[in-house]
Amino acid sequence: MKKITLEKVREMDRIDPFRGKREEFLLPEGIIYLDGNSLGALPKAVRLRIRDVTENEWGQSLIAGWDKHGWVALPGKVGDKIARLIGAKQGEVVVTESTSINLFKAVTAALQVGPKRGTILTEKGNFPADLYVLDAIARESGGKVKIKRVRREDLIASLTDEIAILCLTHANYKTSVRHDMAALTRRAREAGAMTIWDLSHSAGALPVDLNGCGADFAIGCGYKFLNGGPGGSGYIFVAARHQNKILPALAGWMGHVRPFDFSSDYQPVSGIARQLTGTPFVIGAAALDAALEVFDGVDMEAVGEKAGKLGDLFIGLVEAECPEMKLACPREATGRTSQVTFTYPEAQKIMAEVVKRGVVADFRPPDVMRFGLAPLYNSYEDVYRAVLTLKEIFKQ
């Protein structure tokens, strides 16, 4: 690899189509933040919106806020903003609950509308929290539902006519490996199985095309590359063709056709709002709504392209400057999400030192170093300086 200089990376930043986006975030001074894959940075618009929704909408309008400020419609409105980022149609996404709760909703719904089979296929290295949700569903089913965990390379071959649902995380939180959503969804459809995709580690960083792939369900969190704030609302996508066939296992008044009639009998509303359960958390949904403004007019293909280039630069620099670190994510940009991963026996110690020097990235047991690259606020210079810091630490 040709020697990469500071001048060279600054030139890359100068021609970056997202160079102005960084200004839309409030990043702390003196920090290079490479952990947006874990918790996204604070968009300036969110700061203002949270003040407004708290102090004016709640504080001043009080109960009238539900009508006056459109709180009831907020989960659908914010869902529609996410829809564009993940290849969904308007009316196919709603913001609600946490990712795990939404996964439970998706699985129980897919078991209803899918084939009368009992096995859910997933990957051994799937996001642990998703595995916990699946295992609990199997246990509660009393033997009717079984979970089959296989190695990534055995997924296709495992899509037999026993499989009710293929449930995967689009991009792996540790290895950054990105599944071929199109191929796996096609194969699942051929096998008559439903698909559920967890987009937590890809939405907002990569182009995602749920409908283009024919996906049935998807879920994701709002606080990583979507920058909705710590915890915060997750979302659920249900392909339009399934929406009105589902009787939610987590039925709630916000999914009722006429919630304000307070009828004693549940009559589900049509459409994606059927997936709503309790009262929406207005402040959280408003934060995510404002956070998504930074995506206004943004081409997700271009976001994905920059994600690839940031990662390529990171890998190239590490291999030139820090040979101690072992690449643990795909070398090909199209095989990764917007995160690069390396291993090193003393990763925990190194990462603690990296953070001390103002480069925020994280460690995952036992020896994994993760660097999240947020295309909307990370620059090529961030990458350059981060690797320089690593090099200094290794030299000592």
Place this chain on the structure above:
Amino acid sequence: MKKITLEKVREMDRIDPFRGKREEFLLPEGIIYLDGNSLGALPKAVRLRIRDVTENEWGQSLIAGWDKHGWVALPGKVGDKIARLIGAKQGEVVVTESTSINLFKAVTAALQVGPKRGTILTEKGNFPADLYVLDAIARESGGKVKIKRVRREDLIASLTDEIAILCLTHANYKTSVRHDMAALTRRAREAGAMTIWDLSHSAGALPVDLNGCGADFAIGCGYKFLNGGPGGSGYIFVAARHQNKILPALAGWMGHVRPFDFSSDYQPVSGIARQLTGTPFVIGAAALDAALEVFDGVDMEAVGEKAGKLGDLFIGLVEAECPEMKLACPREATGRTSQVTFTYPEAQKIMAEVVKRGVVADFRPPDVMRFGLAPLYNSYEDVYRAVLTLKEIFKQ
């Protein structure tokens, strides 16, 4: 009833032990707010805390906030604050998810630790959303779980040896009728059934003594008398004796014994944290944490006493000044929650006019007028002026 004058109610306010509490809330000018049973007012401490958690904790600490600002411990910390208000011990309450999701958790847990029976007993007039959750559980169970809805007066007689769970809302959202929690819980225990109490319409307004009554589970919302903000986090109480026997149906990484090990296998933590599922919504939990500061040092018996007096005054004034309105809640203060309810054929029209004149209260179909009385920020003068407004409207 002796004529009640403005001077008289001002005297009542002068000697009110909570007269200083109103200053801890940001109430809009020129409004008498009698809807805290639906959405509590904004405590000043919440405004500051939300700014801080957003702009400093998230914006500046970013991912380090989880450790530095105790975000992971927040659901338990806030739960402990609620515990004192509802007669629970430290470590028996955790703040998480919405009320409906928590009800699902409580029911599925109670079915595990309770007797091997399939019927859940509830009341016909129970809060509709709670009925939706129960019905969905029954439907998903494929016949194993049945819901028995009976009239309030038939509850005790229906507590037979078929009943697995008695699931009730402590105070009725429409009629304000308060169940005798001690008697019903005792009777349920005698019948070998578990109890689940929804405290949404009583916690923060009345003394509640879950452990004194021997209750097994309870749930509630944070945005009514607890003033945690629109939507916002709910909470769940699990009596210590049951906590470690439950394998959560909604298993999540925050209920794992070592969440940050990212183990592929779920191993539940001991204690109430086992009820946690996804990543806690930090901003919502922080808002509720700050909102609960107004209860610091507050004697809930005294809160309940004031609730009773506010209601007595309201009823007395209405009966003297607005004979058109028919009392639709118990006359005895100990039979009500902190809300008075009346019916009138054209209730919807009247309530719209009341709101137009700056008295915020609400209408519930078909003919119900609800007036919420928040002992910490409503004054006796509020009640006096509200009824005066009603009187003027009826005169026209």
